[in-house]
Amino acid sequence: MTTESKETGMLLPVPDDDGAPFWSYAAEGELRVQACAGCGVRRFPPRPCCPHCRSFECEWQRMSGRGRIWSYVVAHPPLLPGYAEAAPYNVLVVELADDPSIRLVGNLVAAPDAPLGSVAADKLRIGAPVRAVFRQVGEGEQRTTVPRWVLERP
Template identity: 65%
Template structure:
């Protein structure tokens, strides 16, 4: 399994994920408050360097997906074919997070039958312990 390599701006995302929280960086300016992802030091909307981390519901929909054949990453060769999905967050449709659709937290990325993948399917975030204090966001269908 590949572990994230957080930078200074993205480190809080991983700290919250380790606690089972999906949070997205937001502008800290009272005149803006726009959500942004990936995290960065400056708001692309207003230029403010103020920021905060807003709790998300963890709900979204599959915006896109792919089934890599052969596996693009050697660390995932044993679970190929596997899915990689792009999830549009319910509260922030401009923000899309990548991950895997799984039956339950911690399941491998090939645990869902590929015929169940559908653009627009509603999903909910779950977190899988990845060791070294990391938890990876994964996605589960809202209706199994």
């Protein structure tokens, strides 16, 4: 679920009960994913029950924050109004180095506080190594910290 930021017009995450720990750890600068406390299988997105063993017990495992670009797209207008000024910008699917079955969606940026579109499209490559960085977005009660990605070797 998402809500719109009045500051930027961009959509912000709205944590649910299962995903709230993900966002809490992100606010601390940590990338963690849910894992089954019964069988140990990691899962993302977070959910109440393990799809492998059906256990409702889980834990949150810290990841290294490293991965590789598994897929990407460069968005161009027409877009939702809050995104039009940022275009063109990239949207990545990142496969985590710690567990290639876990893939996260985000943006590749030049630095944690850099704007969307701060990395030229010709720098994007499938398989390029990336690492997670974190940035606060939104304002007031809607303020949250989101993971973003930077190239390991720019």
